[in-house]
Amino acid sequence: MKIRIITALIFALIANSSNAALEVTITKKDENTFPIAVSKFKLIGKDAQNKDISKIIRDDLNRSGRFDVFIPDAIIEKYQTDFWKTKGIEALVIGSIEQKSSKIYQLSVSLYDIYSNAELFTHSASVDISGFRKISHQISDDIYEALLGENGSFNTLLTYITVTKNAKGEKTYQLNISDSDAKNAESRIQQKSPMLSPVWSPERRYKDKKIAFVSFKNARSEVYIWYPFVSKKLQKLPHFGGIVSSPSWHPSGKKLLMTMSYKGNKDIYSYNLTNNRFTRLTRHPSIDTEANYSPDGNSIVFTSNRSGQTQIHIKNLTTGAIKRITKIGKYNAKASYSPDGKHLALVHRTDDDYRIAMFDLKNQELNIMSNGILDESPHFSPNGDMLIYSSNQRGKGVLSVISVRGNRAHQLSSQNAEVREPNWSIKLKR
Amino acid sequence: MQNLKTPITLLLLSISLSACFVDKNAAAIIEDQKPIDAIIGGQSSFEWKQNQDSFSKLPAMPEQQRQAAVAQLATSGVDSVLYFDYDTAKISPAAISFINKHAQFMRKYPAIRLRLEGHTDPRGTRDYNLALGENRALVVKSAMEKSGKNIANKIQIISYGEEKSQSGTDESNYNRDRRVQFIYK
Numbered sequence: 001m002k003i004r005i006i007t008a009l010i011f012a013l014i015a016n017s018s019n020a021a022l023e024v025t026i027t028k029k030d031e032n033t034f035p036i037a038v039s040k041f042k043l044i045g046k047d048a049q050n051k052d053i054s055k056i057i058r059d060d061l062n063r064s065g066r067f068d069v070f071i072p073d074a075i076i077e078k079y080q081t082d083f084w085k086t087k088g089i090e091a092l093v094i095g096s097i098e099q100k101s102s103k104i105y106q107l108s109v110s111l112y113d114i115y116s117n118a119e120l121f122t123h124s125a126s127v128d129i130s131g132f133r134k135i136s137h138q139i140s141d142d143i144y145e146a147l148l149g150e151n152g153s154f155n156t157l158l159t160y161i162t163v164t165k166n167a168k169g170e171k172t173y174q175l176n177i178s179d180s181d182a183k184n185a186e187s188r189i190q191q192k193s194p195m196l197s198p199v200w201s202p203e204r205r206y207k208d209k210k211i212a213f214v215s216f217k218n219a220r221s222e223v224y225i226w227y228p229f230v231s232k233k234l235q236k237l238p239h240f241g242g243i244v245s246s247p248s249w250h251p252s253g254k255k256l257l258m259t260m261s262y263k264g265n266k267d268i269y270s271y272n273l274t275n276n277r278f279t280r281l282t283r284h285p286s287i288d289t290e291a292n293y294s295p296d297g298n299s300i301v302f303t304s305n306r307s308g309q310t311q312i313h314i315k316n317l318t319t320g321a322i323k324r325i326t327k328i329g330k331y332n333a334k335a336s337y338s339p340d341g342k343h344l345a346l347v348h349r350t351d352d353d354y355r356i357a358m359f360d361l362k363n364q365e366l367n368i369m370s371n372g373i374l375d376e377s378p379h380f381s382p383n384g385d386m387l388i389y390s391s392n393q394r395g396k397g398v399l400s401v402i403s404v405r406g407n408r409a410h411q412l413s414s415q416n417a418e419v420r421e422p423n424w425s426i427k428l429k430r
Numbered sequence: 431m432q433n434l435k436t437p438i439t440l441l442l443l444s445i446s447l448s449a450c451f452v453d454k455n456a457a458a459i460i461e462d463q464k465p466i467d468a469i470i471g472g473q474s475s476f477e478w479k480q481n482q483d484s485f486s487k488l489p490a491m492p493e494q495q496r497q498a499a500v501a502q503l504a505t506s507g508v509d510s511v512l513y514f515d516y517d518t519a520k521i522s523p524a525a526i527s528f529i530n531k532h533a534q535f536m537r538k539y540p541a542i543r544l545r546l547e548g549h550t551d552p553r554g555t556r557d558y559n560l561a562l563g564e565n566r567a568l569v570v571k572s573a574m575e576k577s578g579k580n581i582a583n584k585i586q587i588i589s590y591g592e593e594k595s596q597s598g599t600d601e602s603n604y605n606r607d608r609r610v611q612f613i614y615k
């Protein structure tokens with residue numbers, strides 16, 4: 001069977017790529033931050049002089065809200081215990097970058113635990129100039145893991161939609177990708193009609209990564225798949241002619257959930273990219289939408305108003321049983337699983353406001369996490385430690401990131417654009 | 431069933447700001463988890479062709495005639511927007527008499543085509559609102575079909591959900607967002 005393939009040209013008019021970059025504002029830090037010094041790196045060779053990556057690492061650690069990061073005045077080349085103990089610093093990062101050829105640099109970085117007076121790791125690697133940012137985020141993950149015993153979420157990618165208005169009030173929509181620190185931002189798909197719901201596929205290599213998203217390019221909602229790192233192609237998925245929305249990837253990356261309207265009836269379908277086959281997963285005259293797979297792929301969580309209220313339901317794909325999950329509040333929608341499968345992030349209506357809540361699947365407890373009016377589109381960070389969502393700050397859309405314990409937060413915003421519909425990739429391969 | 435993958439070729443180069451899409455005719459298979467499904471045409475798996483949009487294939491009414499007819503409808507006091515309550519696609523008896531006027535109009539001008547655009551206010555999630563907007567347009571279409579035979583294939587349904595909300599976060603304008611727009615083509 002043939003599939004509709006759209007070949008496209010996103011001729012990389014990296015339009016306004018400078019404007020695409022978001023600003024990061026840390027709004028809340030943990031009370032017990034970990035004091036760490038990250039020295040400027042020693043730079044050897046003429047072209048190495050502007051290659052210091054220590055700032056990327058410092059910004060990563062700061063943004064997590066779990067570290068207080070100090071910059072020593074001078075470049076530290078060698079670790080000395082006694083000196084650092086007197087400063088109240090508990091860990092030290094030092095490193096060097098030496099140019100080996102026009103594009104290849106030798107990178108070395110070490111992490112020391114000052115109290116136990118131990119070297120926790122030294123990494124040495126030959127790095128191509130194009131891989132500097134990625135390896136910096138990987139080093140941040142390694143530091144995070146060595147000191148806190150938990151996975152970091154630095155070597156990851158974001159995708160989001162920005163909307164700008166010109167003087168005539170005409171809107172322009174851009175689909176953006178960036179690193180987890182909002183740097184390296186690119187917006188290569190730009191159009192006058194709305195785009196929404198971009199989601200990263202779960203593969204861990206750049207070349208395999210895809211984004212599924214909804215576009216109104218043809219004056220109706222349709223789901224497209226974009227391969228941002230390998231080709232210019234866009235693939236448009238088939239549909240029944242009614243609405244198509246809510247794409248969401250199977251953990252294997254080979255299937256995609258989406259909502260389709262068949263003769264007006266909105267149900268959840270799974271689309272198999274390998275054999276171009278749809279499987280219908282729900283069957284009810286009410287609205288079924290916003291489906292997401294559980295991390296093991298054995299269940300889907302979705303929004304349905306089959307009870308007369310808009311509430312979260314889970315379907316066990318093995319038994320076929322569908323169960324209503326949320327009972328608190330009149331409106332609960334757009335749920336997605338935490339990476340360990342134990343919690344859901346969702347949109348919960350309080351009296352008049354729409355807020356982000358976390359739902360504990362075991363204890364059936366709902367905790368409201370945000371305090372906005374129209375908070376939307378929550379997703380967990382890849383390590384499950386943070387939630388990212390879109391919210392409205394003084395009439396303008398920004399992305400908010402909060403820790404699941406509520407003690408840390410930062411914001412991603414743009415001076416000239418509304419930012420919305422965030423999605424955070426799983427960790428990239430080292 | 432055999433699966434053929436269409437070779438992917440770059441068909442165009444452009445320096446346009448937007449992505450360009452090139453379509454090919456295509457079909458796909460729908461498979462139901464359970465066998466036999468009344469809703470999906472009585473088959474457990476089937477193919478369907480894209481672009482079976484009967485609406486787009488209908489000949490359009492000449493532009494001038496259409497504009498004159500629509501202007502006349504507006505002068506006679508028939509609005510082109512129907513408003514809805516929060517999170518519902520229900521319509522009142524008053525709305526039905528309003529819809530009937532549009533159905534009469536379509537009977538009077540058999541060549542005219544209608545696009546019903548469903549919209550919601552920005553409250554709630556975007557995907558849910560996309561579904562709700564479609565339900566609003568469908569309810570109107572269904573009421574029009576009851577009023578007049580042979581107009582169903584001349585009505586196209588589109589949902590924009592909250593994407594064309596005008597109110598922002600101004601609650602006093604939410605009621606103007608929750609609407610179905612009648613756009614004659």
